[in-house]
Amino acid sequence: MQQIVDAMTGMPVVVQNTTLDVVASNPLGRAFYLDLFGTPSRPVNFGRYIFLDPRSRVFYRDWDSVAEQSVAVLRTEAARAPADRALAALVGELSLASEAFRTLWASHTVREHRAGEKLVHHPIVGDLDLTFESLDVSSRSGLALITYIAVSGSPSDDSLQLLAHWAATKDAASVKEPRTTEP
Numbered sequence: 001m002q003q004i005v006d007a008m009t010g011m012p013v014v015v016q017n018t019t020l021d022v023v024a025s026n027p028l029g030r031a032f033y034l035d036l037f038g039t040p041s042r043p044v045n046f047g048r049y050i051f052l053d054p055r056s057r058v059f060y061r062d063w064d065s066v067a068e069q070s071v072a073v074l075r076t077e078a079a080r081a082p083a084d085r086a087l088a089a090l091v092g093e094l095s096l097a098s099e100a101f102r103t104l105w106a107s108h109t110v111r112e113h114r115a116g117e118k119l120v121h122h123p124i125v126g127d128l129d130l131t132f133e134s135l136d137v138s139s140r141s142g143l144a145l146i147t148y149i150a151v152s153g154s155p156s157d158d159s160l161q162l163l164a165h166w167a168a169t170k171d172a173a174s175v176k177e178p179r180t181t182e183p
Contacts, residue, residue, distance in 0.1 A: 001137065005029070005145070010164070012148040015137065018077045019087050020046040020070065023143065028160075031167035032148060034123060035059060046070060047090055051098040061119040061127070071104040118148060124166060125159040 005013050005026045012032035015024035021043040022036070030037045035055045037044055050056045050063075050070050060066040077087055094101040118130045130148045137143040150156035 001140070001143070008147065011160075013145065015143055015145050016046065017144075018081070018084070018142045019090050020074065022046070027167045028164050029148075031124075031163050031170070032120075032122070045090070047074065047094055047101075051094050051101045055123075059120050059122070061121055067100060068104055071101065071107075075105070075108065122159070122163065125163045128156045128159055129154070130156060130160070 001015060002024050005015060005024045008026055009028065012029040013026045014022050014029045014033065016022055022033075022045070023043070025033070025037075033044075033049075035053065036046070036049045039049060039053060041048060047070055050060070050067055056066075057063045074087065074091060077084070078091065081087065091105065095105060114134045116132060118128075118132050120128050120130070122128055128150065130150050132146055132148050134144045134146045137145055150160045
């Protein structure tokens with residue numbers, strides 16, 4: 001899966017499981033979700049980021065909608081797998097720590113969210129208006145591959161290309177040259 005994700009270089013890509021853990025991403029996906037991947041908690045989790053990290057309210061220009069969608073996705077999964085301990089633990093954690101999560105969870109909204117618009121304010125390149133598609137990974141039940149795309153030639157496309165360049169430069173700078181021993 002990671003090889004496939006890494007081969008998708010022109011767009012941010014992440015793979016998430018049913019509890020919103022990120023299980024794979026490409027370099028542009030990590031650069032796109034810079035703050036998400038910068039959190040110390042592991043595994044990296046969209047629910048924790050959205051409800052527990054105040055930076056998410058700046059990142060998502062439509063935070064209320066993103067929050068509603070993420071809770072609806074978790075509630076849908078809870079209906080499918082009521083005995084899922086990891087999901088129950090996440091819901092418990094978010095319920096204790098976030099009033100916004102508790103309120104949305106109590107609304108009992110159930111919905112799959114497979115495609116749409118993602119409006120963000122990125123800390124490096126500014127506003128991005130992207131579309132996303134969430135595709136089920138048929139070889140691994142419970143995984144979804146999510147791609148983010150900008151309209152070709154748009155300001156968001158230019159910014160995404162700038163972010164890709166930044167990510168490539170950042171990754172190249174982090175690769176250390178092997179040490180050689182002089183005779």
